[in-house]
Amino acid sequence: MAAVESLPPGTPSAMRNAFGTVLSALILVLIGVLAFSIRLFSVIKYESVIHEFDPYFNYRVTQFLSKNGIYEFWNWFDDRTWYPLGRVIGGTVYPGLTLTAGTIWWVLNAINIPLSVETVCVFTAPVFSAFASWATYLLTKEVKGSGAGLAAAALLAMVPSYISRSVAGSYDNEAVAIFALIFTFYLYIKTLNTGSLFYATLNAIAYFYMVCSWGGYTFIINLIPMHVLLCIVTGRYSPRLYIAYAPLVVLGTLLAALVPVVGFNAVLTSEHFASFLVFIIIHVVALVYYIKGILTPKMFKVAVTLVVSIGLVVCLIVVAVLVALVASSPTGGWSGRSLSLLDPTYASKYIPIIASVSEHQPPTWPSYFMDINVLAFLVPAGIIACFSPLSDASSFVVLYIVMSVYFSGVMVRLMLVLAPAACIMSGIALSQAFDVFTGSIKYQLSSKSKDDAEDNTSTKNAPKDDASSGKADKGEEVAKERLSKKGKKKEREPAEKPSVKSKIVKKKALVLPLEASIVALLLLIMLGAFYVIHCVWAAAEAYSAPSIVLTSQSHDGLHVFDDFRESYAWLSHNTDVDDKVASWWDYGYQTTAMANRTVIVDNNTWNNTHIATVGTAMSSPEKAAWEIFNSLDVKYVLVVFGGVIGYPSDDINKFLWMVRIGGGEFPHIKEADYLRDGQYRIDSEATPTMLNCLMYKLCYYRFVETDGKGYDRVRRTEIGKKHFKLTHFEEVFTSHHWMVRIYKLKPQKNRIRGRVKKLKQKTSSGVSSKSVKKNPWM
């Protein structure tokens, strides 16, 4: 837009420029609408509910925040979870998402728009994905001009990988964090291009917001130092680089340390050490450049030896200190999740709780096609476009794509970080390709007519013709993509105008054959159309299921399975408010949020021993399990069972992790006892330990009454032990489709109770020492 001011008003190019600005603003608004509305499938197909597991916790925290205010929230000790330990919520949660939604809710209420907290939470993610696509526009514009920016923004608005984490209702940290990530990168690049301290300060604040929002901020604080180092090593050091980096490290680290969950980790854990090391290096380099400026070349050579040797010594000392720090801290200073990125086999070897989560698995090639679709084809072209010519900004996006694509290869979850990079790269590639092809067409059409005056009109007509031919067989979104291409042409030309005219002439000579260009253009548009179809399909079919309500389409119509909410409602209506409910950790957040009952473990897997205790109880025989649960004051045990309707992610399928995690802490649980030929089986081949463990019994109790045979539709087999009675548990609730079953711990038998009373009168320690023997939980 700077070009607008430099040109005298009233000239045709200024008019075109203004028109282009308005047009691209309009396109950006449409992109925002697209990003928001493509994420509403979940609300339309299901209803306006919070999805899955973690969002329920965030929702509960937001409710607390909106009810009690920020100070109460900051000091909140939650006694409804991790019983009997509890959890300090204020100090263990990334508050960015909660504060954002809380603020939105507060503002809306202040201007008399009475939305419920739940509604605000449901729609936070779609709103922020619109912001994210605008941020992508800004970032790509800094790298390769606004044409590429518009294309990248349109691609990001509907990239499936990002949709999967930001559909309406998916109220999780990533929803706001991806916006924060892109915006931080934009401000970094902006600072790098302008050298302005104003943007550098904004950058630190954006980084602070990112730290508040998501643990993935470590990606930023490692990527930016890497880029700085890369610039230094390739001889691209400039004062702008210094201004972009040094304030970010100082202010950013200070601000990050303000977030309770990060705190002193911001200077103590080795994820952050790279930034400090580069901080020192950039100062050494800055000094060298400064001295170079004030000395004659000869003197400089002498000085260089001196400075380099001193700098080396300092660096070596710092490295030694860092190494010592890293070595002295537990796990070498690297947290398990980060270590599993560097040594991919680390997690699967040593940390079952990380290996057990499906989103920590390495992806196969179809995952890329599912999550970034045709962008996977365009990225290499984008990388090459960034190298011609290579600037500070374009080298940053190249580094970004390379790092994120590597990390996404290790952990499928990080595909989310790759998606913006892939969109930026593909936007650049598409924009360049459109530029060349439409440029060729335009040049040849105009040279055929040999009329300079018609140049402008034919420019507009040529792409429009192609576009209208494509319009017939694709959706609205492609039109937007086309628009973006048009907007880009308008924007790009003024940017080139100030440069010498001969350059334009030279560029015009670089053309491709007319008919081939038209075909290529059509193919590219078809590729874009396919992308749109895929994204809409993915948003509608693959990523919109809230997983709290399930549906299935069969020949006799649509079936809705609302068993989860049914049973949480049962719990909240039929049990005492202080009763403790035990279940596998997956259902912890939902139980506290929807049933308002105290749970033993939940999805915040901070205490492995506690989880292992529950795993041990689930894998133990009934009596031992009863003792463990009783020692934890558990009243009810909740299991999720999919055998009746064929719901595959039920507790029996998760059972191997209960055994593995339980066995990791309590060695009397041995995985081998549950395995037959290396497999968990529940049919007639199952091991006796398996058939006697609590999980088997709670899932399959009375199961044979459903169909008379006991046929499990998930495992596709008849179960091994069909008729048995429960001795220490009683069934109190089974949901409509048997998906959730709740059992109550039977009270102790009279005989035992009498003995306990007697013993209690004598000595209070007698009972506990007896139960301790078999009970791993002490």
Add this chain to the structure above:
Amino acid sequence: MTMAINKKLLSLLLLVSSLSSIASASFSDPDSDSDLTNELASLRSNSESGVIHLDDHGISKFLISSPTPRPYSILLFFDATQLHSKTELRLQELRREFGLVSATFLANNNGSDLNKLFFCEIEFSRSQSSFQRFGVNALPHIRLVTGSTAKLSDESGQMDQSDFARLAESMAEFVEQRTKLTVGPIQRPPFLSKAQISVIVAMIVIATPFVIKRILRGETLLHDHRLWLSGAIFIYFFSVAGTMHNIIRKMPMFLQDRNDPNKLVFFYQGSGMQLGAEGFAVGFLYTVVGLLLAFVTNVLVRVRNLNVQRLVMLVALVVSSWAVKQVVYLDNWKTGYGIHPYWPSSWQ
């Protein structure tokens, strides 16, 4: 808490077992037993990482002719040189791990416990009769012969597949479980020895000034854009091909067809898994389209000859659309997702 109890329990068990072994030793002929033990110990001290190489003679001497409550257990590794070429059996790798367990056991034990367990191996070509005696007809096979094992064909001491799945660590667990002896944490030899590390550090220190000088002059390989470009493209190819998946899951390049051993399976149907060759093929398809596009927009525009441009573009377009089609087809085949557009309902 539990750890402490475990340790106490363990020491108690050790005490009990050593007492019982003393008791049993007193019943059998103590002289010949201690002779055999001493002989094994001396054999062990002469062999690498303490794994004794036994043959038919040794087996009969230490296991068959000795009376059953032997004062020692033997963990026997069955090896066959002729099968070393079959990599899927992992014989050599397991043998190395076996040696590691043995070395760790030697390092962590001294005194009476040391002579309770001996690590031995026998080789198929030189001791076929022993293989028959043990009833071993499939490798890999590791068996623990405890002091009380009377019949060699008794397979209760066999180590399961799962027991050496995690290599030395799980072998050690197996040994600790069965013999009640402690092996301790496995001590793997460091990747680089201390001398090597110091040499490398010294070289780096010496080289740094020269490197910095070159960096300041701007003449290193690092200043070559083409290197960075090809590196970036390569990492991209490497990742989208799912190579990390193949490394972590240790996937083979291809499989043999179960129904027809002569046929090779290169593509695995089902989205959770992929084969090596499959990943590289699709990674290539992913990459080639972008490379061709970049070639056309960056290089081909500079070519003057119109017909060359036409020809190259034709080839590029055909190859690109083929690659995209192939990936779409393969993805559909592999995952079974039916992607479809949504038309306005009034159109139907």
